[in-house]
Amino acid sequence: xxxxxxxxxxxxxxxxxxxxxxxxxxxxxxxxxxxxxxxxxxxxxxxxxxxxxxxxxxxxxxxxxxxxxxxxxxxxxxxxxxxxxxxxxxxxxxxxxxxxxxxxxxxxxxxxxxxxxxxxxxxxxxxxxxxxxxxxxxxxxxxxxxxxxxxxxxxxxxxxxxxxxxxxxxxxxxxxxxxxxxxxxxxxxxxxxxxxxxxxxxxxxxxxxxxxxxxxxxxxxxxxxxxxxxxxxxxxxxxxxxxxxxxxxxxxxxxxxxxxxxxxxxxxxxxxxxxxxxxxxxxxxxxxxxxxxxxxxxxxxxxxxxxxxxxxxxxxxxxxxxxxxxxxxxxxxxxxxxxxxxxxxxxxxxxxxxxxxxxxxxxxxxxxxxxxxxxxxxxxxxxxxxxxxxxxxxxxxxxxxxxxxxxxxxxxxxxxxxxxxxxxxxxxxxxxxxxxxxxxxxxxxxxxxxxxxxxxxxxxxxxxxxxxxxxxxxxxxxxxxxxxxxxxxxxxxxxxxxxxxxxxxxxxxxxxxxxxxxxxxxxxxxxxx
Amino acid sequence: xxxxxxxxxxxxxxxxxxxxxxxxxxxxxxxxxxxxxxxxxxxxxxxxxxxxxxxxxxxxxxxxxxxxxxxxxxxxxxxxxxxxxxxxxxxxxxxxxxxxxxxxxxxxxxxxxxxxxxxxxxxxxxxxxxxxxxxxxxxxxxxxxxxxxxxxxxxxxxxxxxxxxxxxxxxxxxxxxxxxxxxxxxxxxxxxxxxxxxxxxxxxxxxxxxxxxxxxxxxxxxxxxxxxxxxxxxxxxxxxxxxxxxxxxxxxxxxxxxxxxxxxxxxxxxxxxxxxxxxxxxxxxxxxxxxxxxxxxxxxxxxxxxxxxxxxxx
Numbered sequence: 108x109x110x111x112x113x114x115x116x117x118x119x120x121x122x123x124x125x126x127x128x129x130x131x132x133x134x135x136x137x138x139x140x141x142x143x144x145x146x147x148x149x150x151x152x153x154x155x156x157x158x159x160x161x162x163x164x165x166x167x168x169x170x171x172x173x174x175x176x177x178x179x180x181x182x183x184x185x186x187x188x189x190x191x192x193x194x195x196x197x198x199x200x201x202x203x204x205x206x207x208x209x210x211x212x213x214x215x216x217x218x219x220x221x222x223x224x225x226x227x228x229x230x231x232x233x234x235x236x237x238x239x240x241x242x243x244x245x246x247x248x249x250x251x252x253x254x255x256x257x258x259x260x261x262x263x264x265x266x267x268x269x270x271x272x273x274x275x276x277x278x279x280x281x282x283x284x285x286x287x288x289x290x291x292x293x294x295x296x297x298x299x300x301x302x303x304x305x306x307x308x309x310x311x312x313x314x315x316x317x318x319x320x321x322x323x324x325x326x327x328x329x330x331x332x333x334x335x336x337x338x339x340x341x342x343x344x345x346x347x348x349x350x351x352x353x354x355x356x357x358x359x360x361x362x363x364x365x366x367x368x369x370x371x372x373x374x375x376x377x378x379x380x381x382x383x384x385x386x387x388x389x390x391x392x393x394x395x396x397x398x399x400x401x402x403x404x405x406x407x408x409x410x411x412x413x414x415x416x417x418x419x420x421x422x423x424x425x426x427x428x429x430x431x432x433x434x435x436x437x438x439x440x441x442x443x444x445x446x447x448x449x450x451x452x453x454x455x456x457x458x459x460x461x462x463x464x465x466x467x468x469x470x471x472x473x474x475x476x477x478x479x480x481x482x483x484x485x486x487x488x489x490x491x492x493x494x495x496x497x498x499x500x501x502x503x504x505x506x507x508x509x510x511x512x513x514x515x516x517x518x519x520x521x522x523x524x525x526x527x528x529x530x531x532x533x534x535x536x537x538x539x540x541x542x543x544x545x546x547x548x549x550x551x552x553x554x555x556x557x558x559x560x561x562x563x564x565x566x567x568x569x570x571x572x573x574x575x576x577x578x579x580x581x582x583x584x585x586x587x588x589x590x591x592x593x594x595x596x597x598x599x600x601x602x603x604x605x606x607x608x609x610x611x612x613x614x615x616x617x618x619x620x621x622x623x624x625x626x627x628x629x630x631x632x633x634x635x636x
Numbered sequence: 637x638x639x640x641x642x643x644x645x646x647x648x649x650x651x652x653x654x655x656x657x658x659x660x661x662x663x664x665x666x667x668x669x670x671x672x673x674x675x676x677x678x679x680x681x682x683x684x685x686x687x688x689x690x691x692x693x694x695x696x697x698x699x700x701x702x703x704x705x706x707x708x709x710x711x712x713x714x715x716x717x718x719x720x721x722x723x724x725x726x727x728x729x730x731x732x733x734x735x736x737x738x739x740x741x742x743x744x745x746x747x748x749x750x751x752x753x754x755x756x757x758x759x760x761x762x763x764x765x766x767x768x769x770x771x772x773x774x775x776x777x778x779x780x781x782x783x784x785x786x787x788x789x790x791x792x793x794x795x796x797x798x799x800x801x802x803x804x805x806x807x808x809x810x811x812x813x814x815x816x817x818x819x820x821x822x823x824x825x826x827x828x829x830x831x832x833x834x835x836x837x838x839x840x841x842x843x844x845x846x847x848x849x850x851x852x853x854x855x856x857x858x859x860x861x862x863x864x865x866x867x868x869x870x871x872x873x874x875x876x877x878x879x880x881x882x883x884x885x886x887x888x889x890x891x892x893x894x895x896x897x898x899x900x901x902x903x904x905x906x907x908x909x910x911x912x913x914x915x916x917x918x919x920x921x922x923x924x925x926x927x928x929x930x931x932x933x934x935x936x937x938x939x940x941x942x943x944x945x946x947x948x949x950x
Contacts, residue, residue: 445855471853589822594837594845601684601832608686608831619686621710 154180154355156256158220163211169247173254177354182237188341191223199338203330259361261332264407266364269372274349282335286317297377298417299410304328311415311423311433370404377417379403384493387426387437393491395441401547414448444472450488451475454548462542463549464613466562469606487552500544501556507536518625520587520600525625530607536560563606648917674751675770676816677839677863677871678826679846680744682883683856685833687715687729687742691825695727695746698812698824718884721745723797726809727825732883741876743883744825744834747772747793747809748863749871754894758788763806770839770871771811779805790867790889811871839871846875868893 159171183190192200204223224239224246231238240246275281283297284290302310303317305328310318321327336351336358343350352358379399386394402412409417416423423432424440432440439449446452451473458467473484490496506512512533519527539559543549553559557578561567564578572578585599597605611619618624689709696703701724715731727746734741749772756764756772763779766772781804786794797804812823816836826834835842846861862874867889874880880887 474854589836594835594841595848597832600830604686604830605684605832612686621688627707 154178156258156355157251157254160216163213163216169243170249170251171254172246173248173251173256180354190227198342199334200341202333202337258355258359261358262363262407263332264364265369265374266372268375272375281339286320295378297375299408299413300331301328301410302415304331311431313423313431314415364407366405366407369407374400374403375409382493382495385420385441386491387421390426392485392489394493395488396490396492396495398495412448412453438475442473442475444474454552457548461613461615462546465610466539466559468609468613470561470565487554496551500550501540501559502554504540504556506556507533507540509533512536518603520603521625525621525627528603528625562610648914674839674869675768675871676811676836677749677770677842677873678811678823679835679837679842679873679875681833681835681849681875682741682743683875683877684831685729685742685744686831687712687731687740688830689714689729690828690830691744691834692725692727692729694824694828695809696725698815699726699810701725715740715742719745721747721793721795721808723795723799723807725795726807730884732878734878735882736878741878741883743874743876743885745791745884746825746872747811748791748866749809749811750867750893751869751871752867752893752895754788754790754867755785755794757895757898758784760784767813769811769813769816771813771816772808773810773813774806774808776803776805781805788894790886790894839869839873842873846873849875865891867891868896 154177155173155175157171158174159167161167179191188200191204192202194200225241228239228241232241271282272279279294279297280292282300284292285296285298286303301308302314304321304326306318306322321331337353340351340353344353381398381400383397383399384394385397403409406412412420420440421437423429424435424437425432426437428434428436428439435443440446441449442451443449444451444455447456455472458464458472514531514533516530516532517527518530521528536556536559539562540556543553543559560578566584567579581602582599585597585602587599589598590596607624608619610616621627690706693703693706693709695701715729718730719725719728721728727744729742729744732741732743733739749766749770751766753764753766753772756762756766760782761778761780763775764772764785765775781796783794783796783806785806786792786796794806794808796806812821812825815821815823822836823834826836835845837845843861843864846864850857850859850861856877858876858879860880862876862880862885863870863872868891874885876883876885
């Protein structure tokens, strides 16, 4: 009897334990799943923003406040902006709100908001005017806790720049400055604001002093452009001159001009050369003729290439590299195929375009380090000539006669299962030539029609090819069965499918089904095993 | 007591002996094939696959699974749901979306043929064998249908013939062991693949090839060969241009072979069986004997009590 009682007790105990366990599980997981996903601010261009400052407060005790800036501007129309935004001695406004936001102290910032907002709302109520809320939950509304306000980045492009140059009568000093223990302006040294004020980018040693200072003082590109631009716009409006916008959504439009639109405006004049011969005194290679004016028209910003300064590349990237240029030598600065700033990198990125990717997707980028590089490729850029070549499309297109180049190629590796596939060889070359001639860049690099052959007839032996005056066939290298000696060399069946289908997919040519190329045979293929 | 002390001792010794022999054979069965070379494997380069599903067709055809005409495999609507292997489907191709360029990525799924397979160690009747050629094969004749292999497999591969009422078995890819056991033989899926996404060869060579491809195609691939180290290495290897989690290949499996996790414990159990079994058995017998004696005593005393009562009444 006694044992039974013990068992019973154990049973009860375990049931209670299980219950507690389950309760704990529900509490723990419930907490994890109760958090809602964040929704982005889907409103139309409105002057609204979420005040949350998670960077100062860490985890928020109460939901952030949806602040309608536009409404406040309307309400305080008779008063000036300095009701909320304090001004400095020189009459400029500081757009941080409240002012004590700058010292990034939890208590100070919280008190600052509460005193400023609630104080003003109380004063309005006393004056019997329409006033905002004063109770906690009315601002820190639970239902708005998942809202986020995201304003698109403002792109101060060449059109906007041109507009400012014209209306400010070339007074560059109004925006541009450089730093030498104090802000100074020297004509002809104007640079992009981003070089010093963009904390997102890692800058080199030449800008160390400036970036350290801007970081310490909180002079991010966001803060300085708000301070500079909005203050200037407000001042001009006060003077009665034609002024730019002040409301958020008027600058933060989210619309960006394309290269084509930008190419119509005139470029900022900073005595940059029209064309330039890039060469070094004792260089092994001939100089490269560089059409600066043409490249200006094909990039949205100067800083697309001039990533730290508007000076010449060679000033930081010498022939051997130096600490100034992060030890990247001139050769690498121009040839790195994965850099966004180098010639080769930018050109390489263009190969991903739909029109180009068909051939280029499988051709590896021109790697300067590779042994046995064919000199003819280098010579395309390293011509040593100073004058800009006049492009007249691809040379020797007339060579493409059916006698020299097969018009159609019949592929029958799968003849057991399918009818032979007929490959319109000549038609495809003509089409590729036409595509190449449309683009200035493509026609510059594909001057010889034989370059196009490389799209499919890759890795050929130049000597053997010259002797036969013909690119090699696929089957010269790719055997019908699996190649046991070279595990990386695919068999003939595979190379046709890889090459043809990948090209069709990259160039968005829809024919990628089996029977788009080879018709099914009447008798079934089901008995190959 | 129907068993003499002598007989009991003899039988106990026989049992312990059987346990020792059993543990030795178990260790031999769970051995990695490293001592016999790494065997063969297949390298899957997911960047070449175009989702034609010919491998599924060829697999069904060769393994005599219910099949459809080859034309039916061109139907792309099956990619809308994530599929897994089933009793009569040893391999499936799934479609994932590359988060970088929103292009489809096709990934074939089948038994990975681990170098030190969890299913082999989980099976207590040794229905699974890791062959020297690399294939993990299954013997339906000894299988008792416990399905421990299905729980042990980290890749969720073995399937069970639930529809089979009389003799259900476990099914999975065999690496076409019946084809590859001959020199020059290839698995059916590798043979049929039109883009050579699949490449069959010695596992060591395939790993070298995979690393060579990563080196020669800068920034094309994720610098990792899936299966080289996963759960102690697998015979099937994957190359990918997108992170492996994005294409349904678990990265949290670790590099330790699954059987290793239980090996130490199982060994401890065996040691305990041999070392601690004797005292335990004797203690049990002692306890039983004492209990019996006590019961006999209480019965006697109870009888005495009854007798006394009887005397008093009478």
